[in-house]
Amino acid sequence: MKNLIIIFLTLVVSISAYASNGKVLIVVSAADYLDLKNGGTVESGYFVSELAETMRQLERNNIEFDIATPDGVAPVIDGYGLQMYFYKLAVTSNWPKDVIRLNARAKEERAKDIQTAMKHFGRLKFSNRYANEEVGKFLDDIEYEMNARELIEKPMLVLESLAHDARLADYDGLYIPGGHAPKTDLLYNESLGFILKHFHNQQKTTAIICHAPILLLTTMDGVYDPFTPLTQHQKDSLIYKGYNITLGNKSEEVILENFLYLRGSKLQFYVGEKAREAGLKLSTARLPSMSQVVEDRELITGANPASVYKLTEKFISRLKTQ
Numbered sequence: 282m283k284n285l286i287i288i289f290l291t292l293v294v295s296i297s298a299y300a301s302n303g304k305v306l307i308v309v310s311a312a313d314y315l316d317l318k319n320g321g322t323v324e325s326g327y328f329v330s331e332l333a334e335t336m337r338q339l340e341r342n343n344i345e346f347d348i349a350t351p352d353g354v355a356p357v358i359d360g361y362g363l364q365m366y367f368y369k370l371a372v373t374s375n376w377p378k379d380v381i382r383l384n385a386r387a388k389e390e391r392a393k394d395i396q397t398a399m400k401h402f403g404r405l406k407f408s409n410r411y412a413n414e415e416v417g418k419f420l421d422d423i424e425y426e427m428n429a430r431e432l433i434e435k436p437m438l439v440l441e442s443l444a445h446d447a448r449l450a451d452y453d454g455l456y457i458p459g460g461h462a463p464k465t466d467l468l469y470n471e472s473l474g475f476i477l478k479h480f481h482n483q484q485k486t487t488a489i490i491c492h493a494p495i496l497l498l499t500t501m502d503g504v505y506d507p508f509t510p511l512t513q514h515q516k517d518s519l520i521y522k523g524y525n526i527t528l529g530n531k532s533e534e535v536i537l538e539n540f541l542y543l544r545g546s547k548l549q550f551y552v553g554e555k556a557r558e559a560g561l562k563l564s565t566a567r568l569p570s571m572s573q574v575v576e577d578r579e580l581i582t583g584a585n586p587a588s589v590y591k592l593t594e595k596f597i598s599r600l601k602t603q
Contacts, residue, residue: 311354312465326359333394361408459491474499490583530565
């Protein structure tokens with residue numbers, strides 16, 4: 282009898298340990314390029330630093346998640362976002378005590394991000410593989426590891442197949458990482474607009490980071506066109522009209538244009554200006570690339586890669602209490 286009780290209690294503890302605390306839908310861009318103002322293009326992708334930490338925290342809190350991309354295409358990690366510049370800023374912003382070992386901690390965070398990505402995506406795809414010499418060597422090592430492990434790409438959910446209330450009913454939250462790639466595909470995806478409306482109407486927690494908050498404009502009537510002035514009807518149809526948000530600000534984008542990424546080329550538009558035109562209220566007063574998170578009703582937005590840690594903490598806290 283005593284042994285049966287022990288077995289029963291062990292089973293109860295095991296079930297409790299693995300009981301789900303909810304389910305999240307993660308939407309990731311599948312684009313690998315970005316159009317420029319001068320008519321050219323540049324390689325692009327999503328920033329793995331804005332997603333991997335979120336997946337780790339969700340797992341630690343026993344929150345399930347599915348990953349969806351446009352047409353189910355495997356997403357592309359932007360090698361530009363793997364530069365130590367971004368990871369050092371994240372360490373400085375979130376763990377100031379670790380500044381004394383800044384380079385080591387930054388490399389640890391990047392390594393964790395890549396391992397997390399391989400766990401959930403299988404074989405990884407990269408753009409801007411040689412963003413700089415250090416990134417190139419790092420990705421050469423990752424390529425060697427993926428070959429040694431014989432990794433293959435894991436299938437993604439097809440984003441467009443989820444644009445039905447019945448398909449979304451089981452999800453408690455929505456998360457969208459940034460990078461510049463979302464401006465190439467997700468910004469014009471009507472299915473994403475439907476999905477955002479579902480989470481808004483059901484008051485389910487939605488967390489979006491970096492350049493991805495511009496995707497809120499997909500909820501306006503019609504397909505969004507950033508190159509045509511918005512009509513009053515479009516502005517009035519924005520379901521997030523008047524919401525307070527943060528996102529990549531103009532000073533960060535100008536730095537990107539002139540010093541980091543584009544080396545003198547210009548972006549087609551600045552996301553902050555378009556968000557403000559649509560009726561969103563921007564909070565972007567911060568030092569460039571330093572953490573900032575803004576909450577308004579069911580929506581949580583983060584400014585940049587350094588913001589992912591605090592953003593995810595708030596996201597999970599909301600999921601547990603909604």
